[in-house]
Amino acid sequence: MSNLEQYLSTDWSAMTGQDWAGLIITVLVFLGMLITFWMTLRPGKRKELEEEKYKILKDD
Amino acid sequence: MDTVAKPQYDNGVVKYLTVGAIVFLVLGTFMGTFAASQLAWPALNFDIAEITFARLRVMHTNTVIFAFGGMTLMATAFYTVQRTNGVKLWSNSMAWWTAILFTIGLLAVVVTISLGMTTGKEYHEQEWPLAIAVAVVWTLYTFNFVMTIASRNKETHPNVYVSNWFFLGMMIAITYLYVVNGLAIPVSLFRSYSMFAGVQDAMIQWWWGHNAVGFFLTAGFLAIMYYFVPKQAQRPIYSYRLSVIHFWALMFGYVWLGAHHLQYTALPDWTGSLGAVISLAMIIPSWGGALNGMLTLSGAWDRLRTDYILRFLIISLAFYAMSTFEGPVMASKTVNALSHYTDWTVGHVHSGALGWVAMVSIGALYHMVMKLWNTEMYSMKLINFHFWLATIGTVFYIVAMWVSGIMQGLMWRAYDEYGTLAYTFAESVAAMHPYYAMRALGGLLFFSGAAVMLYNVVMTIRMANAKATSQVGAHA
Numbered sequence: 001m002s003n004l005e006q007y008l009s010t011d012w013s014a015m016t017g018q019d020w021a022g023l024i025i026t027v028l029v030f031l032g033m034l035i036t037f038w039m040t041l042r043p044g045k046r047k048e049l050e051e052e053k054y055k056i057l058k059d060d
Numbered sequence: 061m062d063t064v065a066k067p068q069y070d071n072g073v074v075k076y077l078t079v080g081a082i083v084f085l086v087l088g089t090f091m092g093t094f095a096a097s098q099l100a101w102p103a104l105n106f107d108i109a110e111i112t113f114a115r116l117r118v119m120h121t122n123t124v125i126f127a128f129g130g131m132t133l134m135a136t137a138f139y140t141v142q143r144t145n146g147v148k149l150w151s152n153s154m155a156w157w158t159a160i161l162f163t164i165g166l167l168a169v170v171v172t173i174s175l176g177m178t179t180g181k182e183y184h185e186q187e188w189p190l191a192i193a194v195a196v197v198w199t200l201y202t203f204n205f206v207m208t209i210a211s212r213n214k215e216t217h218p219n220v221y222v223s224n225w226f227f228l229g230m231m232i233a234i235t236y237l238y239v240v241n242g243l244a245i246p247v248s249l250f251r252s253y254s255m256f257a258g259v260q261d262a263m264i265q266w267w268w269g270h271n272a273v274g275f276f277l278t279a280g281f282l283a284i285m286y287y288f289v290p291k292q293a294q295r296p297i298y299s300y301r302l303s304v305i306h307f308w309a310l311m312f313g314y315v316w317l318g319a320h321h322l323q324y325t326a327l328p329d330w331t332g333s334l335g336a337v338i339s340l341a342m343i344i345p346s347w348g349g350a351l352n353g354m355l356t357l358s359g360a361w362d363r364l365r366t367d368y369i370l371r372f373l374i375i376s377l378a379f380y381a382m383s384t385f386e387g388p389v390m391a392s393k394t395v396n397a398l399s400h401y402t403d404w405t406v407g408h409v410h411s412g413a414l415g416w417v418a419m420v421s422i423g424a425l426y427h428m429v430m431k432l433w434n435t436e437m438y439s440m441k442l443i444n445f446h447f448w449l450a451t452i453g454t455v456f457y458i459v460a461m462w463v464s465g466i467m468q469g470l471m472w473r474a475y476d477e478y479g480t481l482a483y484t485f486a487e488s489v490a491a492m493h494p495y496y497a498m499r500a501l502g503g504l505l506f507f508s509g510a511a512v513m514l515y516n517v518v519m520t521i522r523m524a525n526a527k528a529t530s531q532v533g534a535h536a
Contacts, residue, residue, distance in 0.1 A: 049301050053290070
């Protein structure tokens with residue numbers, strides 16, 4: 001086993017409940033960020049989102 | 061012609077919280093300056109237990125963070141949620157109860173700390189009855205804020221402006237962090253013991269401790285930035301989409317950082333590494349947010365010459381960018397080995413607290429004073445004077461702490477040719493004296509600026525009230 005393979009290897013049978021919880025939360029957060037980037041940065045959404053910033057200039 | 065009538069906003073409670081925040085800024089910075097002077101000149105402890113450094117430092121942190129910071133967050137949240145949603149507060153009386161109970165609770169916190177009643181947990185020193193009271197008041201504040209947003213007219217205001225998201229994120233995160241870290245077993249009215257023990261207690265403590273910085277002192281004050289920078293600059297925020305990414309990156313990322321406070325301790329090594337890696341990753345959204353605020357002024361930078369309130373808001377973003385770069389660097393294990401337990405950490409905290417939190421708050425408070433009392437400031441020159449006192453004071457403070465912190469770290473790790481420590485701890489303390497004096501001077505400058513602000517605001521309110529009275533007399 002190379003150093004890299006050794007570094008990246010995981011003993012899945014040794015994972016505790018807390019390890020699994022942490023792993024699942026980490027993956028969900030990663031997916032959440034991907035969804036945020038997709039929802040916010042797609043070109044079709046640009047006009048709708050950027051219009052929001054003008055509203056507060058005339059709120060009082 | 062605009063046919064939609066503007067609602068009469070509930071301004072009374074916001075006025076109370078605005079003035080309260082400024083009073084607590086003066087008190088808190090006075091305590092901090094006095095505590096800094098005690099470190100430089102220990103005779104100032106006067107052998108009086110209630111004001112000895114160990115207690116005064118905690119009274120200072122509670123006053124500036126929770127009293128000044130908390131009142132600023134309440135004032136700005138109640139001010140902006142009404143305007144961005146075009147509706148009055150859901151319950152004005154609940155807001156008043158929140159404000160008054162918060163004031164009484166914080167005064168009780170400061171007094172009990174001076175009497176030596178403390179949990180010993182950083183930023184969570186309140187003993188259990190006061191901690192419960194603070195949590196209840198915070199819940200009232202959150203509930204009223206949420207219900208105000210919910211009661212908006214969805215046809216005229218279909219979406220919720222991004223500053224409200226930041227406020228909401230802060231409110232929700234602080235509620236669960238504060239409650240979990242405060243779980244304790246009371247043994248008497250003013251004595252309790254944490255439900256957690258050993259390394260778990262440390263982990264939970266710094267999960268709360270760093271997120272008090274990340275959510276209370278960052279997300280909440282970013283809400284202030286996203287409303288008051290565009291309003292004061294009279295220009296829309298540079299990119300609304302960037303603000304949305306900034307918000308979600310902060311919400312997803314910040315809760316992972318706490319373990320970087322516990323590098324080289326009994327905590328598992330990977331937790332510190334995770335804290336450091338996520339800390340470094342957070343530079344991206346933090347700088348994105350800082351640039352978003354600064355670039356709002358694109359094409360109108362000349363306004364900084366004449367608009368002193370805008371200066372406070374923009375320089376706060378420069379300090380925000382600086383401290384959110386410095387923090388992750390200090391979280392990395394290599395730098396942490398030198399910086400941890402030294403004054404460098406104190407300097408870093410104050411570049412964020414004075415440079416970012418206090419400056420953005422001061423800009424927002426000046427803006428609100430003029431709007432709430434419908435008047436110009438008593439003296440714009442005094443605002444400019446305040447700006448330079450605050451800026452020079454902050455720079456003095458953090459430069460002194462950088463030098464003393466790095467010197468401390470190097471002295472503590474220096475060995476001679478026999479492998480023994482080159483300096484005793486007492487020698488490192490003696491070497492700090494000039495920098496502690498310089499730090500006290502920086503604090504004094506910042507405190508003087510706060511006192512100038514209080515004078516200027518009191519005179520502005522008196523001027524506005526006198527004008528209102530004379531107008532009523534003229535109409536009679």
